[in-house]
Amino acid sequence: MTLFHFSRPALRALVLGAATLLATSTAFAHAHLISSEPAANAEVAAPAEVTIHFTEPLEPAFSKITLADVAGKADVPAVSQVDQNDAKVMRLPLPQLNAGRYAVHWTAVATDGHRTQGDFAFNVK
Ligand SMILES: [Cu+2]
Incomplete structure (x- = not known):
């Protein structure tokens, strides 16, 4: 070598x-999570979407958010999207969620091609 x-x-x-x-x-720099709505471990009324703010702009083709419920897979018909006006923001539109705990998994590919990923959970009242 x-x-x-x-x-x-x-x-x-x-x-x-x-x-x-x-x-x-x-x-x-890799894209790291700055904040999310709902926030990690927040207890909220059913949200219309999951929004995550990142430190770097994302490549839309390779970045995504998925949601899982206690059964392992939530029935979310929509796919996540990177904001067209601010590539540091990615969203997953949600159907009406029942009360319970949900796990968010995100994969973020920065414009330098580097991939980061993470998980957090929130509770719907
Ligand atoms: Cu990087």
Whole structure:
């Protein structure tokens, strides 16, 4: 592998440089969740949609939100969409949800192609 062609100090500098770059650069930032409505673990009246705000613009073709109920799969006819005017916002329109706990799973692909994902849950009163 090409890494073995570097001297030890050079390799060390390379690794440190990469770590510094990751820590300070926003040019290669992944899309992370800032906030959501409903918020994680919130107890709410049945919401019309799940909205998630991200740190970076998303690639609509590869980003999505899905919803699961206690049975493992909620009957959500719509698909999630990235906001056409603000690509840092993604939404999943919801049907009328019954009372209960719901799990949200999101996959966000940033414009740099990097994928992040996460889960949170909320309760419908
Ligand atoms: Cu990235």
